[in-house]
Amino acid sequence: MNRSTKNIFDRILTDYPLLWNTRFPQMMLALIIAHLFFFACGYVSLNLAALRNYDNLLQVGGVTLYWFSILCSIGFLIVWLVYFLRNNAFKVYYQLDKNYFLYQWIIIFVIVGGSISFYESFHAGVALKIRKLVPEKILVQEVNILNRASSFMPVNRNDYFSLNNCENDSVYYDASWLYYKIKNNSEQTMEETLSGEYRYDSTALKLIYIELQKPDAFRHVNHCQDIIKLANYPGFISAKDRQEKRQEWLNTERIDSMQKAIQDLLDLFSKYSFRHNFNADSIARMNLSDTIFHLEFFDGDNRNYTDYDNYDPDYMQVENYQYERYLIGKLGYLKNGTRNILNLADERYREENSSDDRKQFWPYLFYIITALSLFLFTYRLFSRKIFLWSIVASIILIIFLSLITLAAKDADTSFPVGVLFIYGLLLIMALITNNEKAGNKTFSGVVITLLAWLLPYILLFVVILADRYLIEHTHYSFDNPLRDQILQRKYPISFWISHNSDLIIRSNLLLVFLLIGFVFPGLARKWHGKAEE
């Protein structure tokens, strides 16, 4: 250690003994380096060619990364604990700063949090790289290319169904499902075909059935589909906005325009490393054939079949030669692959409601950090003996609660009720034992420790109970639009709790953090000063 570094650590030791004792500076330095390492790994693990391999951010790195980050977390925590669990100023009755415990709690929380979130840094690196590879402006351009060209690339009969709607695609899926049902049971009546289906009464389904019987149920003019819908992006052109121009090109046989649109998409395939030998002109002309089901011109070959060997040709609704099925299948494969890439990028700009929204995961991560930190914090506040007895008591309580739950009629309710009941008992015992000047310190220490350990979950059990209460006390169908209004009027508290569970879960974290930082140290201090007997 050089002189200046030693001076810094000496100054930390003399002026900030808690930081020195918890090895906070060293740990933070190590954690920052480790997080940067994971971030960099995430960043370099992806390139333009590799984008096609992932549908989801979390797939990058795979299981190997997952286990590696867990191993790193365990390693960091073990090394830290070797130092952290040593000297303890509190246990030898040193005079302590009034915020000593709060600071210690924060330090533990930060280090534990930093040690178990390497996975997040990796994905932050991946996310940044995706943004780098597909900037927002490029994303909009490429989505527009994909959407525009896709309407001239018939790969799925359902895209051209007469009842298709620009705003939602539910009809699309119903038509697809029903089309096959009709095709496979051509002798059946509508009632027979729909018999046994859960949506038999649906008027919409009947309408689709009737429409499917018509010879012109599938036509170019019906196409109104976005392969990707971008919300709130400037420059995005929706299917509805494109529909008029598309129809004009078809009506006026603007082969060159269609060809240009298709060529743009073929270039996009190439950009994302999808190999193909398609010819834009052939595909464009296909749009002008009598029906989309008689594909006359296709350039290409089947030598690259392995490019999409996971592709299932049966998905195709083209009843033509196998060769054509293959070509159209490949086209669909390329479109889907490109769509996945652009979706992946879209989700990086649209964090909310994305399939890998990490913010949704954070409350769970924070609960894990809180639980682990609480274990360490109570170990620092109490003795090893108390810690071990608390673990034993926890196991006994879990067995006891499990037995009660098994014996009870309603297991979903009895477990949370049991936990809340035990917590109430612990609170009463803590109030009684904590006011004694001397007594069984082991018992009172275990009581306070269990109170701390259970604290993060108490409000969660209240939320569960509120949900259960509403379910048990209502007979209104979920489809009933008045259901919420009735429940809110009859059970306002349960309704509020149930409908604000996200807020409660997040607020609970803050509440627990403050209670542990401010209230529990006071109990521990009183406990520690108490006479043995």
Place this chain on the structure above:
Amino acid sequence: MNLSFHHRLQQVQDYFTQGDHHLGYRRLLDATLETENLELFEDALHFAEFYEQNPSDSNLPTHLGNLLRKLENANISVVTNNNTPKIITEQISKKYASGNFGLSGVTLNVKPGEIIGLVGENGNGKTTLLRLLYGDLLPDTGKLTYHFEGKPAKSDAYSLRSRLAFVPQRHSVWYGGLMENLQFTAAHYGMKGNANRLWTEMIVARMGLRQFRSYSWNRISSGYKMRFELARTLLRRPEVMLLDEPLANLDVLAQQIILEDLLYLSESLSHPMAVVLSSQQLYEVEKVSEKVVFLKNGVPQIQSKKERDSTSKVETGLIIELESTATRNEITAAIQVLQPTQISYNGGVYLLYFSSVSFGEVMQALAQSGLPIRYIRDISQSSRRFFDN
């Protein structure tokens, strides 16, 4: 200039002049600590380094003289109101829940500047009394009150215990370097930055731990662990020190030094301390203690220094402790003429009881007999007499 401080500095000069360098060195550091002046700490540490590297250097008197002159000009904040007891126990008693043992009726005033020695055979309540004073046990009956900085102490048990420095017989393990650990302790007691380093270095030098500064706990011997514990305790600047068997792992010389040091530290002018210590080293403890509490089966007998030093004849008569290779018959024959009331022998030492003779007469009788005498001591006023042979 405080006369008493001046007298202490003169003592330092005398010790060095008379060749008692080690004693002079320790007292010099004590005097420097009295000043609580960081510049003087720096000077004293330079002197300490010079002294430890060149103990016989001809320039030593010059360096010493320079430092003493600076010390003479230093301001000392002498604590004048020094008579309020830090701990007052009134007939406190304790019986363990297990029912095996009980301590009864201890009334004691623990004053700053005084050492109270707790003596007694094993299992007679020394540690129990210390734990009661420390708040680790709650008395069943009686009253226990604390005064710090002249005021009754707060009822907050943790705060109270943070002001009572308790050094248990078995020390808890401290990890890391000794110097770091001591600095860590000092940091909790308001010593920041350079002040922290200087205070710690001074205490380390005072306790003779300079060469072990970078050592870890496991590398030092039991005796030095005790010194380390004392250093750690002194850095807490306690008003009361409670020491459980501090002499247990020390050699004879170290025992004497530690006890003398404790006496000197307790009589500090700027920061007098009350010291309560338990020990089996009866005579050593008696020498420095203002009061000796002899505990037998939990019942205390308290003897003050004044009583011990009294030349008046005690009711028990003359009691002599004697160690000799002579047989019991030979010793009995030698003192027969003095009509001993009782002779007891435990295989190592004899206890000779007389009703109306002087110590000189016994010495004369033994000298005339020509018996080999290894050790002889008048314990008529000593707590030793309470121990069964």
